[in-house]
Amino acid sequence: MDLLKHQDAIVKWRAPLVVGGCASGSVSDVAGKEYSIETTLNKMQKEWEGQQLIVMDYRETGTYVIKVDETITQMLDDHIVMTQAMGFSPFKKPFEERITEWEQ
Numbered sequence: 001m002d003l004l005k006h007q008d009a010i011v012k013w014r015a016p017l018v019v020g021g022c023a024s025g026s027v028s029d030v031a032g033k034e035y036s037i038e039t040t041l042n043k044m045q046k047e048w049e050g051q052q053l054i055v056m057d058y059r060e061t062g063t064y065v066i067k068v069d070e071t072i073t074q075m076l077d078d079h080i081v082m083t084q085a086m087g088f089s090p091f092k093k094p095f096e097e098r099i100t101e102w103e104q
Contacts, residue, residue, distance in 0.1 A: 033091035040086065041098050044079050 054067040083102045086092055092099055 037086050037095050
C-alpha cells in the first residue's frame with residue numbers, strides 16, 4: 001500500500017505546472033517565439049537607421065531610380081524573407097501591425 005502512495009506522488013510531481021489553463025512549458029514556448037519576433041523586428045529597424053539611398057532621375061522619363069550598394073540590396077532581400085516568415089507565424093499576433101508595416 002505504501003508503495004502505491006509513493007508512485008502516485010511521483011506521477012503528480014512529474015505533471016507539468018499548469019498556469020491559467022496552459023502548461024507552463026507551452027507558455028514559455030509562446031513567450032520565446034514572441035520574443036524572437038520582437039527582437040528580429042527591432043534588429044531589422046536598427047539596421048535601416050542611417051542607411052542612405054540615392055534617388056536619381058531616370059533619363060528624361062519623369063521617373064526615378066534608386067542607386068544602392070549591393071549590401072543594401074542583400075539586406076533588403078533578407079528582410080523581405082524574414083518579414084514573410086514572421087507573417088506566417090502563429091505567434092505574430094502582438095506584432096501584426098509592425099509586420100504589416102514592414103511588408104508594405
